[in-house]
Each structure stands twice: as C-alpha cells, then as structure tokens.
Amino acid sequence: MTDLIRLSGIEKRFPGVHALKGVGFDLTPGEVHALMGENGAGKSTLMKIMSGVYQPDAGDILLEGRAVHLPGPAAAQRLGIGMIHQELALMNHLTVAQNIFIGREPRRSFGRLDEDALNRNAAAIFAAMKIDIDPRAEVMELSVAKQQMVEIAKALSFRSRILIMDEPTAALNDREVNELFAIIARLKSEGVGVVYISHKMDEIKRIADRVTVMRDGATVGTVGKEASIATIISMMVGRELDGSSVDIPDLATAPVALEVRGLRRGRAVQDVSFSVKRGEILGFAGLMGAGRTEVARLIFGADRREAGEIIVHGKPCKITTPLDAVEAGIGYLSEDRKHLGLALGLDVRDNIALPNLRLFRRLFGVVDDTALAAKARDYIKALTIRTPSERQEARLLSGGNQQKIVLAKWLLRDCDILIFDEPTRGIDVGAKAEIYKLLQSLAAEGKAILVISSELPEVMRLSHRIAVMCEGRLTGILPGGPETTQEQIMGLATRQASNAGEAA
Known part of the structure; x- marks a missing residue:
C-alpha cells in the first residue's frame, strides 16, 4: 500500500535550537497514527512542516510517492493536508458556513455572495460527517465541541486525505470525545489518514493503529496498537537525568x-x-x-x-x-519573563526596583536614587548578573541574566x-546550573x-x-x-x- 505521506530525514533548526534531527514519519490510508512525546520533543514542529507552516532545512516529503514542496499552509491544503490546531482558529462573529469557506465563497453574478449555496455546501459536509450543526449559526453560539467539528468540516472542505489533529479532546467531555471518535472512525472507513497528537494514553490505546514516539527532536521508534502503555511511557522518557539527584x-x-x-x-x-x-x-x-x-x-x-x-x-x-x-x-517569576516579568525598555536597576519603590521613597515621595543604585549593584554582584552596569537596558542582556533580574526584584522584596x-526556559546550560544553585540556596x-x-x-x-x-x-x-x-x-x-x- 502506497503511503499517503512519508517524511524522511527531516531537519529543522531555529536560533540556538536543533528542533528536528533526521526525523521520519509516515501515514497510510485509513490509519490513525498517533504522535507522542514530552513537551519540546518536536511533535508540533514536525506537524507544522507537514502542514506547510515551516519548511524543513533538509529531508524529503513524499505525497503518495511523489516528492512535494509545501511553501505554505495554502499549498498543503490544496494537496489535501488539513491541520486542526489545539487553539481553534475560527472567527466567532461569522457563521459556521462562512468560517468553513472563508476566502472560497460561492458567488452569483457581479460577484455577489451566494448565501444559499454557501449554506448548502456546508450542510452537505455535515451530513457526510453525520452531525447536526446549523450552517447559519454564529460560531460564538456553539460549544467548544461543535467548534471542533466545524474545524474538521473546514479541513474536509478542501477534500483532505490527511488530517492532523493536535490535542483535539483537550476541552471536550466524555460524550463529546465519543462523538469525535465516531467521526474519526467514519473518516478512516473513507480512506482518510489521521495524525493524532495527544498525551492521553487511554485515547491512544483506544483509537491509534500505530504510535510514533519522539524525544529531544528525534524519532525514538514506532510501535503497533498492541504495545503496552508502559512501553510507550518508557520510550517517551527513556533518557538519563542530567546532573546529580537532589539532597532531601x-x-x-x-x-x-x-x-x-x-x-x-x-x-x-x-x-x-x-x-x-x-x-x-x-x-x-x-x-x-x-x-x-x-x-x-x-x-x-x-x-x-x-x-x-x-x-x-x-x-x-x-x-x-x-x-x-x-x-x-509571595513572588511569582512568570514563564513569559519578556512580557510579564520584565519591562525590557527599562534598565536593570529600575526593573529590580519596580515592586520595591516604597523601600526607597524619602520625603515627599522622592526616590533615593543613590540607595536604589547601591542595592541594585549588590544584587548584580550576589546573583552574578552579567551587565556593564545597573543602567544597562534589560532587553540587551541574555535570557539567563534577564531571569536573574526578575529573581533579584523578588529577593529585594524579601518574599x-x-x-x-x-x-530555565530559553537559558543556556551554564546559566541553568547557576539558577539551580540559587534555588537550592534560597530553600536552604x-x-x-x-x-x-x-x-x-x-x-x-x-x-x-x-x-x-x-x-x-x-x-x-x-x-x-x-x-x-x-x-x-x-x-x-x-x-x-x-x-x-x-x-x-
């Protein structure tokens, strides 16, 4: 049987990150092929390459045995590849039918929109899916589960033979999950291949024909539906720990x-x-x-x-x-330090001062700049923040040093x-080790x-x-x-x- 799609030797690099390392993946007609791995394993990057969002740095993509280039999502859609993202990409103020055929609406003479044809075409897709959704309803009126069905209908409107589903049940209850699985079963019977990304082992065992596991940007292996949960989990996490274990x-x-x-x-x-x-x-x-x-x-x-x-x-x-x-x-160092933890346009001193200005107010509310600068220098030295001075803008420092600035402002607050x-997200190995030591010393x-x-x-x-x-x-x-x-x-x-x- 010819593969619907086969990726081989896929490489992808981003600045400072080797995201995909010679990855292979294939999908056959009427198959649900699950893709699993820890956060950061490379699953989403691989699927974005398959759907044309990213282009690979190296490797081959064969669609039904023919080499193809996917310069963008529209090119992938024209070739029958549809992707349903975990975060639904629908326009709430438009109707269901308008969302499905956005940019491809049927027209009457003089370019006028043919609403009747638009709604009929959407209704035909829902009839084939055996689900009851009014094409004229506004998307904002639908439950999350029905919005998910609209996304599937939109993908099928391109006559997709390949459907990529990224965590499709994340916001669904048990009944809605059963409805989704019934639709997937019908799609399988029609020869559609489904790539199913999920962290839920019970779903994978229930629906997948094969499971491919990725780890650290590489393919660990592919197993059949008979593989045990313990085997799949071992494939997902089977690497040695970095560094010594914690002293309790x-x-x-x-x-x-x-x-x-x-x-x-x-x-x-x-x-x-x-x-x-x-x-x-x-x-x-x-x-x-x-x-x-x-x-x-x-x-x-x-x-x-x-x-x-x-x-x-x-x-x-x-x-x-x-x-x-x-x-x-209580002090909180957000996962998104650039947007929620720092004022990037301000200097190191002012970022450290932000939650602590009351400590430096003097008569009539005037800030004691001398005391503030001295305290900032103390924390720069204590946390080994690598900066020319306390007046350097935070945006010009490395990720590790930016993280230390956020830490300094909460330490000054004495939380x-x-x-x-x-x-340690986005921080190099050396800076990670420093952050680890800081956390351990704070606990001590x-x-x-x-x-x-x-x-x-x-x-x-x-x-x-x-x-x-x-x-x-x-x-x-x-x-x-x-x-x-x-x-x-x-x-x-x-x-x-x-x-x-x-x-x-």
Whole structure:
C-alpha cells in the first residue's frame, strides 16, 4: 500500500535550537497514527512542516510517492493536508458556513455572495460527517465541541486525505470525545489518514493503529496498537537525568509556609490542594495544558479563582490581585519573563526596583536614587548578573541574566514564598546550573519554593517533592530523590495511575 505521506530525514533548526534531527514519519490510508512525546520533543514542529507552516532545512516529503514542496499552509491544503490546531482558529462573529469557506465563497453574478449555496455546501459536509450543526449559526453560539467539528468540516472542505489533529479532546467531555471518535472512525472507513497528537494514553490505546514516539527532536521508534502503555511511557522518557539527584532535607518539624485547599477555576484547575513547607522545593510536573501555570496564577491573584482557600503561614489570606499576593510575601517569576516579568525598555536597576519603590521613597515621595543604585549593584554582584552596569537596558542582556533580574526584584522584596514558572526556559546550560544553585540556596535559607517545569530531569533534580497534574487535577504527589522514576511521573501525568502519594 502506497503511503499517503512519508517524511524522511527531516531537519529543522531555529536560533540556538536543533528542533528536528533526521526525523521520519509516515501515514497510510485509513490509519490513525498517533504522535507522542514530552513537551519540546518536536511533535508540533514536525506537524507544522507537514502542514506547510515551516519548511524543513533538509529531508524529503513524499505525497503518495511523489516528492512535494509545501511553501505554505495554502499549498498543503490544496494537496489535501488539513491541520486542526489545539487553539481553534475560527472567527466567532461569522457563521459556521462562512468560517468553513472563508476566502472560497460561492458567488452569483457581479460577484455577489451566494448565501444559499454557501449554506448548502456546508450542510452537505455535515451530513457526510453525520452531525447536526446549523450552517447559519454564529460560531460564538456553539460549544467548544461543535467548534471542533466545524474545524474538521473546514479541513474536509478542501477534500483532505490527511488530517492532523493536535490535542483535539483537550476541552471536550466524555460524550463529546465519543462523538469525535465516531467521526474519526467514519473518516478512516473513507480512506482518510489521521495524525493524532495527544498525551492521553487511554485515547491512544483506544483509537491509534500505530504510535510514533519522539524525544529531544528525534524519532525514538514506532510501535503497533498492541504495545503496552508502559512501553510507550518508557520510550517517551527513556533518557538519563542530567546532573546529580537532589539532597532531601529533613523538614519534619518545618512549619508550613503555603497551603492551598480546593483551588478551582473552570476546567483548568479542579479541586487542587497541597502545601509547601519553609525550606522546601515543591516541583510541579505535567504535560502541556495540565493546569500548572493556571494554579500559579490563581495563587498569585493574576486570575480570579472560583473556589478555594490560600493559607499563608497558617492564616487564611484574601488574594484577589497580584498586589495582595506581594503584600502576603509571595513572588511569582512568570514563564513569559519578556512580557510579564520584565519591562525590557527599562534598565536593570529600575526593573529590580519596580515592586520595591516604597523601600526607597524619602520625603515627599522622592526616590533615593543613590540607595536604589547601591542595592541594585549588590544584587548584580550576589546573583552574578552579567551587565556593564545597573543602567544597562534589560532587553540587551541574555535570557539567563534577564531571569536573574526578575529573581533579584523578588529577593529585594524579601518574599517568603517564591513561584518559579519554567525558570530555565530559553537559558543556556551554564546559566541553568547557576539558577539551580540559587534555588537550592534560597530553600536552604528557609524560603518555600514552587518550581513548574516541563523538563522532567529538571523537576527531579531540584524537587524535594513532586506534584503531578493532568487535565486540571492534581493526580499525585511523589517524593523527590532516586526512589521516584520518570515513568512514575509520566504515569500520573497521563492518568495512568490513580491519585497516588500524598494529597497535600
């Protein structure tokens, strides 16, 4: 049987990142081929090459045995390749039919839009899919599940033979998932090939004919549907840890610095409870969309919680804004330091000063520039921030040094509780080691630290305990140290273990 599509030797580099390293992937007619891997494994990059969003630096793409070049998404669509992204790309103010045929609307004489034909064409696609959606309804009126169906209909309107689905069930309930799987089964029977990206092991076992696993930009291997979940998880995480394991301090008598009870916000965070002691590093692991960052934002008051209690040093704390959190002694280093952690146009000194200006106000509210500059220089030296002076603009420094500036402003604030969200993202190996030492020294001083990281080796290297999340829920808290394995963490992150470990 001729492959619908075959990619071989695919290479892709971005500045400082070798994203794909000789990757191969193929899809046959009427097949669901699952693509799995940890965050950053290269799955999305590979699919963006298959759908024309990126062009490979090297390698071949054969479509039904014929070499093709995909200079853009439109070229891929014309060749029958459709991609449904996790973040739906629909225009809410337009009707369903208008979204499906945007830019390809049937016209009457003098270029007038033929609304009747537009709606008939959309209705025909829905009839073939055996789903009931009114083509004239505005997209904003539809549930997320039905919007997902509209995206599929849009892809099929190009007569797609290849359909790429990226986490299509992330926002669906069980009934809606069953409806989606019924549609996929019908597409398979018509010879459509489906690339299915998901972190959910139960879905993969239920729907996939083959599973290809990627790790660190390379293909680990492909297995059939008979492969065990344990085998797939081992393929996903089967690399050696970088660096030595964490030394676990004796915290039996340490007081609890932060306790969270029943935290909830929609589907993103569902009844999350845990505690962190003074001197402890609690790592948060989980796959993309698990809800880790959402938990951090709720604790910090950046998002409004629907339910739950935040207790700081044994006292219930009303936190509805970031200012409330700062006043309670909580500092938050966002995963997006360039947009949410720094004012890139300001210099190092002013960035360090931002949450601390009250410390330097003198008579009539005038800021003591001399004291501020001296304090900034102290932190530049203590954190080895590589900058010509405290007046250097933050945007001109490396990622590692920018991260240290964000850390400095919270250390100056003397926060007892520090939340680090992806603290080493975009940072080189040397700067990573420095950040690790800083976190460990802060914990040794009695700070309570939460570390969110998509890198399992990083979580395991740093954490005294590891909280694992999946789909907005805390599925377990595991001990740090050598007794906890990557397979155990990934099992909890993919809902393959019951709520194991501690609950708080």
